[in-house]
Amino acid sequence: MALSVQPIKGSFVGEVELPDLRQIDDATVVELRQAWNQYQILILRGLKMDEGAQVAFSQRFGDLEIHVRTEYLSREHPEILYVSNMKDETGRTIGILSDGEVGWHYDQIYLPGPAVGSFLVAHTLPKEGGATSFADMSLAYEKLPHATKEIIEGRKAVQSYEAFNSAYSVPTSGKQRKQTPDIEHPIVRTHPVTGRKALYICPGMTIAIVGLPEDESRALLDELFAWTVRPEFVYTHKWRAGDGVMWDNASTMHRREPFDVNEQRLMKRTTILPPAELAVPF
Ligand code: OGA
Ligand code: MN
DSSP, X not given: OOOEEEEEETTTEEEEEOSOGGGXXXXXXXXXXHHHHHSSEEEEOSOOOOXXXXXXXXXXXXXXXXXXXXXXXXXXXXXXXXXXXXXXXXXXXXXXXXXXXXXXXXXXXXXXXXXXXXXXXXXXXXXXXXXXXXXXXXXXXXXSXXXXXXXXXXXXXXXXXXXXXXXXXXXXXXXXXHHSOOEEEESEEEOTTTOOEEEOOOTTTEEEETTSOHHHHHHXXXXXXXXXXXXXXXXXXXXXXXXXXXXXXXXXXXXXOOOOTTSOOEEEEEEEOXXXXXXXOO
């Protein structure tokens, strides 16, 4: 089949017409991969996917990450991470981002080999709010003033999962903290497939620029963050149940918008790792 993709926001976001992901053949997967390199965000509508189908579909794009927040994984399919404020029969919250965690972030920017893609499927939604915003960090990089590009060229930044969790009072275990020490990555990430450059920093998890005095580092980060969330770079996805969004996690950051915590929201995520042959996934 020839895949049809409707542009939603320039070459940043495209909506794919694809009725049943269980039926897709290898040729369609190739077309989807191409579309995903052309658009950093692909929207799929009307999905009827159980967890097994989501895992099987996601695995056609690469190996999947098992998230360190193991308490929020599906028991049957640990490749699935719940993003939810819902509680199980014992009163335990079943997912991540259950409360006010609205910080912009890249998934797993705090790991040595961060994911290149995430696929999130909406199951239960609040009546209002709870959209997800995405920022085009490739375009944000390309449009930076030349002088700023020169300042950040070759520099690294410190990424901290701990900073995100402490900012939003998210409880983590000692083991999880040990598994996710702060880490340095280049500020400009080169996409492993397309070669396009993107700003690889985010307000929620990037705490410093290596080699700059603290005040200069803070000022430059704040300037870059304000730049990247300008409306021209941002797309906000208002979910319908059955929507799936595949985002390029090497060149887009995202955040969940607020919603009434008395309402229920359940999303299921799979996270796609860089190709194994890349020794350094940058
Ligand atoms: C995620 C995430 C945001 C949302 O799944 O990684 O940040 O809106 N989700 O659920
Ligand atoms: Mn996320």
